[in-house]
Amino acid sequence: MNEWELIEQLKQGDQSAFKFIVDTWKDMVYNTALSIVQQEEDAEDVTQEVFVQVYQSIEGFKRESKFSTWLYRITLSKAMDHERRKKRKKRFAFVKSLFGEGSEVVVDPPDFNHPGVSLDNKEKAAILFKAMESLPDNQRMAFVLNKVEGLSYQEISEVMETTVSAVESLLHRAKTNLRKELKTFYDQLKE
Amino acid sequence: MKEKKDIERRIEETLNSLDGIQRAEANPFLFTRIQARLDRSRSGFERLAQIAGKPAFAFVLLLLVVGTNVAVMWKGSAEASAVKREQTQFAVADEYHLDVPALYDYETPEP
Numbered sequence: 001m002n003e004w005e006l007i008e009q010l011k012q013g014d015q016s017a018f019k020f021i022v023d024t025w026k027d028m029v030y031n032t033a034l035s036i037v038q039q040e041e042d043a044e045d046v047t048q049e050v051f052v053q054v055y056q057s058i059e060g061f062k063r064e065s066k067f068s069t070w071l072y073r074i075t076l077s078k079a080m081d082h083e084r085r086k087k088r089k090k091r092f093a094f095v096k097s098l099f100g101e102g103s104e105v106v107v108d109p110p111d112f113n114h115p116g117v118s119l120d121n122k123e124k125a126a127i128l129f130k131a132m133e134s135l136p137d138n139q140r141m142a143f144v145l146n147k148v149e150g151l152s153y154q155e156i157s158e159v160m161e162t163t164v165s166a167v168e169s170l171l172h173r174a175k176t177n178l179r180k181e182l183k184t185f186y187d188q189l190k191e
Numbered sequence: 192m193k194e195k196k197d198i199e200r201r202i203e204e205t206l207n208s209l210d211g212i213q214r215a216e217a218n219p220f221l222f223t224r225i226q227a228r229l230d231r232s233r234s235g236f237e238r239l240a241q242i243a244g245k246p247a248f249a250f251v252l253l254l255l256v257v258g259t260n261v262a263v264m265w266k267g268s269a270e271a272s273a274v275k276r277e278q279t280q281f282a283v284a285d286e287y288h289l290d291v292p293a294l295y296d297y298e299t300p301e302p
Contacts, residue, residue, distance in 0.1 A: 019222050030217035030221075052232065056232075117213075118211060121209075147209045182202045186201055186202065
């Protein structure tokens with residue numbers, strides 16, 4: 001059964017088609033979400049939200065792009081929303097603590113270790129993931145799609161609805177910013 | 192100089208640390224959890240429909256609609272009577288020439 005037949009079946013409310021879609025694309029969605037939110041529980045939550053959205057808005061899916069492209073868009077949007085909510089919560093807790101209200105402090109989670117990174121790269125990858133948090137949203141999304149999901153510039157441009165040259169520029173700026181961030185980190189380590 | 196080169200090397204190694212990364216695997220029970228979530232959201236809609244179907248809800252809604260209508264009508268009639276009052280005042284003023292003459296109403300004697 002091809003992608004379009006599956007989608008047509010899902011549009012008719014076929015549960016087995018939906019299960020097949022979840023089973024086929026769950027790792028792709030989870031891996032992308034995990035690389036952005038950097039916490040396993042949160043990534044699972046985002047993955048669930050993505051497939052609920054797929055189920056509820058499949059009627060609106062047109063054949064203008066590949067299904068996986070549409071899925072990447074929803075995943076990135078949900079994951080970035082999650083990040084924004086987290087930042088807002090952190091800011092709110094900080095302001096609250098300034099006024100002496102509430103003693104609970106939002107603790108930063110320990111370094112994130114992606115389960116797919118080889119053992120000898122674990123430490124460096126954790127440093128890189130931390131540095132990625134400082135990137136602007138677009139650069140971060142492009143970097144994750146390229147480095148973690150292994151998408152080509154063309155595929156990234158389709159997901160992000162932009163041109164290939166814009167993706168090249170985004171990735172170039174992302175690497176420059178990461179270099180700066182890592183330099184500061186290693187300089188501090190020397191001191 | 193050596194230190195600078197060392198930092199440069201570590202930065203490059205860090206940037207390349209994701210090469211050959213494998214995909215993280217999602218929970219094998221993900222589909223069951225998604226279904227439970229969908230059921231919850233469906234039951235949310237159903238709860239909303241149940242509330243909307245109750246006579247008390249219908250009564251409150253009816254009161255709200257009637258109240259809005261009465262308020263609009265009352266405001267409209269108040270505005271209409273204000274306009275009517277003004278028209279009467281102008282008519283009386285015209286009838287008895289009660290208008291205050293403006294400066295340019297006086298005829299200026301020609302030299």
